[in-house]
Structure formats: structure tokens, C-alpha cells
Amino acid sequence: MNHAELRAELHALHLELPKNSLVTWTSGNISARVDGGLLIKPSGVTFAELTPESMVATDLDAQVIEGDLSPSSDTATHAYIYRHLPDVGGIVHTHSPYATAWAATGHAIPCVLTAMADEFGGPVPCGSFAPIGGADIGQEVVRVLKGHRSPAIILQSHGVFTIGKTPLAALKAAVMVEDVARTVFLACQLAAARGVEVQTLAPADIDRLHHRYTHVYGQHQETP
Amino acid sequence: MNHAELRAELHALHLELPKNSLVTWTSGNISARVDGGLLIKPSGVTFAELTPESMVATDLDAQVIEGDLSPSSDTATHAYIYRHLPDVGGIVHTHSPYATAWAATGHAIPCVLTAMADEFGGPVPCGSFAPIGGADIGQEVVRVLKGHRSPAIILQSHGVFTIGKTPLAALKAAVMVEDVARTVFLACQLAAARGVEVQTLAPADIDRLHHRYTHVYGQHQETP
Amino acid sequence: MNHAELRAELHALHLELPKNSLVTWTSGNISARVDGGLLIKPSGVTFAELTPESMVATDLDAQVIEGDLSPSSDTATHAYIYRHLPDVGGIVHTHSPYATAWAATGHAIPCVLTAMADEFGGPVPCGSFAPIGGADIGQEVVRVLKGHRSPAIILQSHGVFTIGKTPLAALKAAVMVEDVARTVFLACQLAAARGVEVQTLAPADIDRLHHRYTHVYGQHQETP
Amino acid sequence: MNHAELRAELHALHLELPKNSLVTWTSGNISARVDGGLLIKPSGVTFAELTPESMVATDLDAQVIEGDLSPSSDTATHAYIYRHLPDVGGIVHTHSPYATAWAATGHAIPCVLTAMADEFGGPVPCGSFAPIGGADIGQEVVRVLKGHRSPAIILQSHGVFTIGKTPLAALKAAVMVEDVARTVFLACQLAAARGVEVQTLAPADIDRLHHRYTHVYGQHQETP
Numbered sequence: 001m002n003h004a005e006l007r008a009e010l011h012a013l014h015l016e017l018p019k020n021s022l023v024t025w026t027s028g029n030i031s032a033r034v035d036g037g038l039l040i041k042p043s044g045v046t047f048a049e050l051t052p053e054s055m056v057a058t059d060l061d062a063q064v065i066e067g068d069l070s071p072s073s074d075t076a077t078h079a080y081i082y083r084h085l086p087d088v089g090g091i092v093h094t095h096s097p098y099a100t101a102w103a104a105t106g107h108a109i110p111c112v113l114t115a116m117a118d119e120f121g122g123p124v125p126c127g128s129f130a131p132i133g134g135a136d137i138g139q140e141v142v143r144v145l146k147g148h149r150s151p152a153i154i155l156q157s158h159g160v161f162t163i164g165k166t167p168l169a170a171l172k173a174a175v176m177v178e179d180v181a182r183t184v185f186l187a188c189q190l191a192a193a194r195g196v197e198v199q200t201l202a203p204a205d206i207d208r209l210h211h212r213y214t215h216v217y218g219q220h221q222e223t224p
Numbered sequence: 225m226n227h228a229e230l231r232a233e234l235h236a237l238h239l240e241l242p243k244n245s246l247v248t249w250t251s252g253n254i255s256a257r258v259d260g261g262l263l264i265k266p267s268g269v270t271f272a273e274l275t276p277e278s279m280v281a282t283d284l285d286a287q288v289i290e291g292d293l294s295p296s297s298d299t300a301t302h303a304y305i306y307r308h309l310p311d312v313g314g315i316v317h318t319h320s321p322y323a324t325a326w327a328a329t330g331h332a333i334p335c336v337l338t339a340m341a342d343e344f345g346g347p348v349p350c351g352s353f354a355p356i357g358g359a360d361i362g363q364e365v366v367r368v369l370k371g372h373r374s375p376a377i378i379l380q381s382h383g384v385f386t387i388g389k390t391p392l393a394a395l396k397a398a399v400m401v402e403d404v405a406r407t408v409f410l411a412c413q414l415a416a417a418r419g420v421e422v423q424t425l426a427p428a429d430i431d432r433l434h435h436r437y438t439h440v441y442g443q444h445q446e447t448p
Numbered sequence: 449m450n451h452a453e454l455r456a457e458l459h460a461l462h463l464e465l466p467k468n469s470l471v472t473w474t475s476g477n478i479s480a481r482v483d484g485g486l487l488i489k490p491s492g493v494t495f496a497e498l499t500p501e502s503m504v505a506t507d508l509d510a511q512v513i514e515g516d517l518s519p520s521s522d523t524a525t526h527a528y529i530y531r532h533l534p535d536v537g538g539i540v541h542t543h544s545p546y547a548t549a550w551a552a553t554g555h556a557i558p559c560v561l562t563a564m565a566d567e568f569g570g571p572v573p574c575g576s577f578a579p580i581g582g583a584d585i586g587q588e589v590v591r592v593l594k595g596h597r598s599p600a601i602i603l604q605s606h607g608v609f610t611i612g613k614t615p616l617a618a619l620k621a622a623v624m625v626e627d628v629a630r631t632v633f634l635a636c637q638l639a640a641a642r643g644v645e646v647q648t649l650a651p652a653d654i655d656r657l658h659h660r661y662t663h664v665y666g667q668h669q670e671t672p
Numbered sequence: 673m674n675h676a677e678l679r680a681e682l683h684a685l686h687l688e689l690p691k692n693s694l695v696t697w698t699s700g701n702i703s704a705r706v707d708g709g710l711l712i713k714p715s716g717v718t719f720a721e722l723t724p725e726s727m728v729a730t731d732l733d734a735q736v737i738e739g740d741l742s743p744s745s746d747t748a749t750h751a752y753i754y755r756h757l758p759d760v761g762g763i764v765h766t767h768s769p770y771a772t773a774w775a776a777t778g779h780a781i782p783c784v785l786t787a788m789a790d791e792f793g794g795p796v797p798c799g800s801f802a803p804i805g806g807a808d809i810g811q812e813v814v815r816v817l818k819g820h821r822s823p824a825i826i827l828q829s830h831g832v833f834t835i836g837k838t839p840l841a842a843l844k845a846a847v848m849v850e851d852v853a854r855t856v857f858l859a860c861q862l863a864a865a866r867g868v869e870v871q872t873l874a875p876a877d878i879d880r881l882h883h884r885y886t887h888v889y890g891q892h893q894e895t896p
Contacts, residue, residue: 024848025844026890027787042891043890044891069891070890070892073884073889095785095851097851097858098858100785100859101862102859104784104855104859104862104870105859105866105868105869105870106869106871112328112381113319113381114381114383115319115324115382129871129873131877131880132786132881132884133884157786158785158787159786175248176248179249179319179321182321183319183321183325183328184325184328185858185861185862186322186325187325187329188866190325190328190409190412191865192864193412193413193415193417193865194329194412196331197329197330198328198329199328199380201381212297212357217267218250218267219267220294336552336605337605338605338606339543339607396473399473400472400473403472403473403545407545407548407549407552408549408552410545410549411548413549413637414549414552414633415553416640417637417639418636420554420555421553422552423605425577433579436580436581440521440581441491442518443490443493443517444518560776560829561767561772561829562829562831563699563767563772563830563831620697623696627696627697627767630769631772631773631776632776634769634857635772635774635777637857638773638774638776638777638857638860638861639777640864641860641863641865642777642864644777644779646776646777647777647801647829653801657804660745660804660805664745665715665716665745666698666716666742667714667715667717667741668742
């Protein structure tokens with residue numbers, strides 16, 4: 001995929017963020033790894049104003065290579081993750097409401113749904129609070145997600161980062177983390193209101209579900 | 225209805241799932257009974273990518289008869305239900321959020337609304353946890369729904385299955401179960417927050433409402 | 449307005465019900481008073497299938513005058529209200545989720561917002577449980593709303609009825625009752641979670657707000 | 673920008689209110705400062721009926737200068753704010769549900785999210801209850817927001833006012849206040865249900881985040 005195609009894809013993926021109610025106004029961004037750097041949303045631009053051409057290319061020190069606009073103020077975070085996690089090809093950042101509510105309490109989202117075992121292979125971990133704009137958040141993301149099955153992390157008092165082999169895979173994780181954050185939220189409310197318990201999933205069941213989802217689920221032949 | 229028409233209808237019904245906010249990304253599926261088997265969604269395909277032609281035909285042992293793609297990883301569950309409930313012509317499976325929140329607590333949704341008495345004739349029952357991908361879930365669905373007035377079941381830690389004489393009837397049940405799961409959730413929250421009680425419906429009232437809905441409500445002449 | 453125009457208007461108003469998330473599948477209905485009777489939604493028909501021509505005309509004993517379909521199974525309720533409240537020209541019935549959650553607890557929605565004082569002039573009252581299909585619900589609606597400033601009532605374990613001089617006015621009340629039911633629900637949840645109180649509005653303030661809204665607010669000259 | 677352009681812009685911004693689920697039926701309004709006065713929504717008109725020409729021009733005593741319709745019944749409030757806060761060029765008023773739920777409890781929204789530190793520089797303050805239609809609300813808005821970093825205030829038992837250098841900036845604040853009101857609501861519910869705490873942000877972190885957002889974030893060169 002050349003840069004023009006990647007800009008078009010990254011633009012199209014950004015439009016999925018408001019469509020899935022994951023972002024508000026200009027917040028949230030997606031990046032894609034490219035040779036020698038990354039391509040990312042410009043800072044403070046609304047999703048309606050975005051164009052393929054407005055995406056900004058930077059190197060892995062977050063220095064602009066190509067683009068008329070300033071890159072996302074989270075660019076140093078994305079760059080740090082790409083430098084330290086070589087398998088990552090795409091990153092998504094949002095303040096999606098349910099996941100961010102969990103982040104505001106500083107607690108991981110417990111793995112109590114088969115859909116969570118499938119996609120995340122366990123709880124969605126919560127990283128410590130870190131200042132925005134520098135390498136700190138990147139360090140926390142890498143520290144927590146390295147060797148973890150979850151492609152998503154929530155960051156205390158802040159929001160969500162997800163990673164994937166491609167920007168599309170990271171987007172999927174961002175959509176799914178909000179979905180399960182909401183359902184588990186609702187389950188916790190219901191349990192508290194009715195004096196019952198949210199049922200736990202046994203670790204062996206989580207392992208089996210995650211293995212099935214990552215090895216059996218989906219299309220394993222080439223789809224036309 | 226021939227296979228081409230049924231594929232078109234099944235595709236159209238699948239599009240109702242995201243439209244009614246019952247599914248996220250690729251999760252959820254609908255099947256229709258056909259002569260000697262069933263027609264079902266392919267595995268791991270997003271709703272936007274679905275086409276009538278992508279629907280997969282299998283026999284009632286879940287072996288593919290026709291189709292280029294792998295069928296839903298829930299196909300063995302659907303097949304089991306069709307084998308054991310001869311009146312069922314359509315099945316819907318979702319992880320719709322409110323119903324799944326009830327499932328996460330492992331408790332049935334109590335019948336406290338006239339709309340529940342109408343459609344479900346009582347509580348929406350909750351089945352035990354069962355592993356995904358084999359006959360186990362199908363066995364649990366059949367065990368609980370056989371002889372039950374409810375066309376819907378929630379499965380602990382997992383989600384929703386609904387059955388109907390047609391795929392459309394099963395879809396209606398899937399839409400209605402999420403609707404009442406939400407309203408009863410809200411009622412429980414309100415009652416807990418205000419120190420009051422959710423009012424119960426008398427069994428005789430539930431019976432009368434269900435009888436009226438299934439015998440009087442709707443159009444009983446042929447509609448043009 | 450002749451019958452054809454009224455059918456077109458009533459059809460258009462029905463489409464506002466799903467657009468405002470007040471109804472699910474076939475539930476909910478609107479009627480308009482006409483000379484010698486009423487015009488109402490047919491029973492068990494989805495909103496997408498409705499047409500102006502499908503609306504059913506009945507007399508005030510709920511007997512069909514014109515129309516190929518069976519009228520809403522709530523027609524006797526609407527007819528009773530028109531017989532006993534001569535100023536009412538339109539009626540809306542829904543199971544909108546937040547208002548119905550209040551109804552499930554059997555408690556009125558307290559008047560704690562200026563928007564409630566404006567539109568309802570006080571709490572939204574809750575009527576007793578009554579069986580569906582006959583005059584019972586109509587009697588309860590008339591008993592509670594006669595002489596009440598609120599154009600909306602919630603009915604225990606069931607849903608909402610709203611009345612107005614026109615079907616449009618009743619629709620507005622149905623939209624507003626769900627809106628305030630949601631906001632007051634959220635306020636009660638927040639108060640309970642944080643150990644604070646929902647603030648009350650003084651009766652004199654409610655009176656002043658309601659007078660302003662019904663006498664000053666809006667356009668009192670003829671609008672072009 | 674001449675008056676015709678400003679009317680068109682103000683009309684377009686009004687359409688963002690229902691699109692962002694901030695308003696219901698006719699409630700909510702936006703104004704823009706113009707030479708010698710302001711331009712504002714007409715009273716009691718639905719958003720679908722609005723046109724650029726229907727916007728009403730008044731002087732800063734809320735007397736109509738131009739327009740066939742009566743101006744918003746909140747015009748005196750807007751006029752008071754423009755008279756006392758010379759930097760304000762646009763004002764938005766809504767009853768958006770989550771922010772209004774906070775207002776119903778009479779408590780400020782605590783600053784517990786980086787997105788709140790960014791946009792509001794601290795908690796969103798709550799003003800006292802004041803009658804609608806006169807200068808009282810304006811006085812409360814000015815008293816609380818003068819010298820405050822927050823462009824938004826919630827008013828007890830009522831709703832939200834936001835201010836900005838332009839109507840667009842005020843709209844952004846109205847969108848963001850509902851967004852954070854919702855996320856902090858969810859966090860409080862989650863904390864109460866699970867017996868944990870919503871994490872606080874240190875004042876120094878709030879200051880740093882607000883400085884970064886207002887000085888570094890976004891595009892500081894001229895964008896083409």
C-alpha cells in the first residue's frame with residue numbers, strides 16, 4: 001500500500017470513530033506505521049474537516065516529515081509505542097465514555113464476558129496516570145501491554161489506547177473495549193442494585209475461549 | 225421461498241442487527257432453517273461486508289453444503305436447536321448490552337412489564353454457562369426453552385439466543401428482549417436509588433396479557 | 449383538514465416515534481379525533497410498513513368505520529378518553545424506556561427540573577395498573593389527568609399516555625416526558641451514588657415557570 | 673462576516689444541537705454578538721423549522737431590532753452576559769441530560785478527567801437556582817464565570833450555559849460539557865457500585881494539562 005492509499009485508509013478509519021460514538025469534537029486519533037515513521041491525525045481538527053491529505057507523516061521521534069498541519073499532540077506517545085513494540089502497525093486513542101469511566105476509577109475491566117475472553121484474553125488492564133504530550137504515556141502503554149494478550153489499555157483519569165498489527169485491528173479493539181466496558185458497567189450496576197454478584201469466568205475457560213477466537217473463529221482460507 | 229430469496233431475506237435481517245444496536249463489529253448472527261439444513265452468517269465478517277451470496281448453507285450436523293466461506297462458529301449450536309425443536313424456523317444470537325448485562329449476573333429478567341408478559345409470557349430465563357462452538361450451548365437452549373413461552377434465553381456470561389417460527393420472528397424477539405432488558409434494568413436502578421420497589425405483575429395478569437397479545441393483537445385477516 | 453390530509457399527518461407523526469426512540473417494533477400508537485370518532489394506527493404493524501392509507505377510522509365505541517386493517521388494540525382506551533375529555537384532539541401511547549422504568553416502580557416522576565415545570569406544571573402522575581384492551585386504562589387516564597396540568601401520565605407496569613389539543617401537542621408531551629424521565633432518573637442515580645440530594649423546586653416557582661411557558665414562551669403572533 | 677453570513681452560520685450551528693443530542697423539541701438556543709446587539713433563535717420553534725432568516729436580532733436590552741418572530745425567552749439572559757463579559761462573542765444554552773442531572777443535584781462536576789482539565793481547567797461550576805426570563809440567570813452566569821477558566825456553567829434545577837469568543841467555541845463547550853458530565857456520571861456510578869473511588873487529579877496536573885491544551889494543542893500556524 002503506497003502513502004496515498006494509506007492516507008485514504010487512515011482517513012476512512014478516522015470516520016469510524018464518531019460513527020461508533022468513541023470520540024467527541026476533535027479528540028481521539030489513529031496512526032499507522034509507515035517506513036521510517038508513522039502517519040497520524042492532525043491536532044485539534046474535527047472529524048468532519050479531516051481529509052486524506054491532512055494526515056501528517058512524522059518520523060519515530062515525532063518530527064514532521066510531510067504535511068502542512070501540526071500532528072496530534074499524542075504523536076510522541078504513538079512514536080514511543082512503535083519504537084518499542086515492533087509488531088504494532090496501528091494505534092488508536094480515544095476517550096470513549098464507558099472505558100474512560102473505568103479509567104477514572106483506576107481499575108481494570110474484569111473479564112466476565114465470553115466476548116472479553118475472545119478479544120482481550122483476560123481483563124483490560126489499567127495503567128497509571130501519566131502526563132499527556134511526551135513519552136510518559138507511551139512508556140506506560142508499553143510496560144503494561146508488552147507480553148499481555150489484551151490489545152487495549154485504559155489509562156487512569158484519561159482514556160484508552162489500543163494496538164494492533166494494522167490500524168484496522170487497533171480500531172476493532174477500540175470498538176470492542178467500549179462495548180465490553182459498557183456491558184460490564186451495566187452488569188456491575190445491576191448486581192449492586194439487586195444485591196447479586198457478577199459471575200466470574202474461570203481462567204481455564206478464558207484461555208479456551210481466547211484460543212478458539214484467535215485460531216478457529218473467522219475466515220482462515222483466503223476470502224475472495 | 226427459494227434459496228436466492230432466502231439469502232436475500234437473511235442478509236436484510238442481518239442488517240437490522242446493527243441498525244437496532246444489538247451487535248458490535250462481527251459478533252451476532254441469524255440462521256434460517258432450509259430443507260435438510262440451515263443458512264447462516266459466515267464467521268468473522270462485518271455486517272457492512274455481508275452479501276446475500278456470502279451466507280453459508282450447512283446440513284444439520286453443521287457441515288458446509290454450499291458457500292465459499294466458513295460458517296459462523298456458532299453453527300453447531302444453531303444446528304442442535306433445529307434438530308431438537310422442529311417448530312423453530314429461525315434463530316438469532318447477539319451480545320446485546322442490556323440483556324448480556326443480565327446474563328453476566330446469571331439471573332433471569334423478571335416479568336414486571338406488560339410488554340414482557342405480551343412477548344415473553346413470563347421472565348426471560350437464564351441458562352448456565354456453556355463453552356462456545358459445540359453442542360453444549362444448543363443443549364442448554366433446548367433444555368430451558370422447550371415448553372417455555374419465552375422465545376428468548378440469556379446465557380450466563382455470554383449473551384442472547386432467540387427462536388421463532390421464522391427468522392423475522394426470532395429477530396423480533398431479539399429486539400424485544402434487549403428493549404425490556406433495558407427498561408427493567410432502569411427500573412431496578414431507580415428502585416435501588418430511591419429506596420422503592422419494582423412492582424410485580426400477578427401471574428394471572430401475565431397469563432391474560434400473553435393470551436391477548438398472541439390471540440387478539442395484530443392483523444388476523446389476510447393483509448393485502 | 450380533510451381525512452386524507454389527517455391520514456398523511458398522522459402517518460408522519462407516527463414516524464416521529466421511532467425517530468425519537470420512543471417505540472420498539474410495532475408498539476406505541478397515535479390517534480387523532482375526527483368528526484364522530486377517531487383515526488388510529490392499525491394493530492401490530494411496524495412503523496416502516498405504515499402508510500397514510502393504513503390508518504383505521506373508528507367511532508367513539510371503537511368500532512371500525514373505515515379501513516382494511518384491525519385498529520390498535522388500545523383503541524377502546526383512546527375512544528374512552530375522547531368521550532370523557534372533550535378538549536383532547538390527539539393521544540399518544542408509548543412504552544418509552546425511562547418513563548416506563550418510572551412506571552415499573554409505580555411512582556410519579558417528581559418535578560425537579562424547570563423543563564418539567566414548563567411542560568407538565570408539576571410531577572408526571574402515575575396511574576394504577578389496569579388490564580390492556582378495554583376501557584379500564586381509559587378510566588384511569590381520565591381519572592388522573594382530569595383537572596391536572598400534566599398532559600402525560602405513566603401507568604404502573606405498563607407505559608405512557610399523553611393527551612393534547614392536537615396529535616402534535618400529544619406527541620410533544622410524549623417526547624418531553626421521556627426526556628425528563630431520563631434526566632430525573634440520572635439525577636436520582638447521581639444523588640444516590642454521591643450521597644447528595646436531588647434539589648426540589650418550590651411550588652411557587654413551579655407555578656411561575658408553568659405560567660411563563662404557557663403564556664409568554666413561543667410565538668403569539670400568527671407566524672407566516 | 674455580514675449579517676446574512678452570520679444568520680447562515682448561526683442556523684447551521686443550531687442544527688448541531690439536535691445532532692449532538694443536546695436538545696429536545698424546541699428547547700435550547702445559541703446567540704451571536706453583533707454590532708449593537710445579538711442574533712438569537714426565535715422562541716418555541718423546532719430545530720427542523722429554523723431557517724437563517726428566522727433568527728431574531730435584538731439590542732443588548734433584548735428589544736427586537738430585526739425579525740418577524742419573538743426571540744428566545746432567554747434573550748434577556750444572553751443580553752446580560754454580553755453586556756458584562758465583553759470578550760464573549762457567542763452563548764449556548766441547553767438542557768442536555770447528563771449535565772442537567774448534575775444541575776438537579778446542585779453540585780459542580782468535579783474535574784477528574786484529563787479532558788476536563790483540558791477544556792474547563794477545573795470543575796464545571798454550578799450556579800444557584802434563578803427564575804427564567806429576566807436578568808437573574810445572566811447575573812448568576814456572570815458572577816460565577818467571571819475570572820473562571822471554565823467556559824461552561826450548570827444552573828441548579830435547570831440546565832447549561834456556555835460562553836466563547838465565537839458561537840462555535842461556545843458550541844464546542846456545550847458539546848464537551850455533556851460529554852464529560854456523562855463520563856464522570858458513569859465513573860461515579862461505577863465507583864459506588866464497586867465500592868471504589870473516582871481518582872482525583874492533582875491541581876498542578878490540571879494546570880499543566882490546561883496550559884498544554886490552550887497553548888500547544890491544535891493548529892497554531894494559519895491553516896490553508
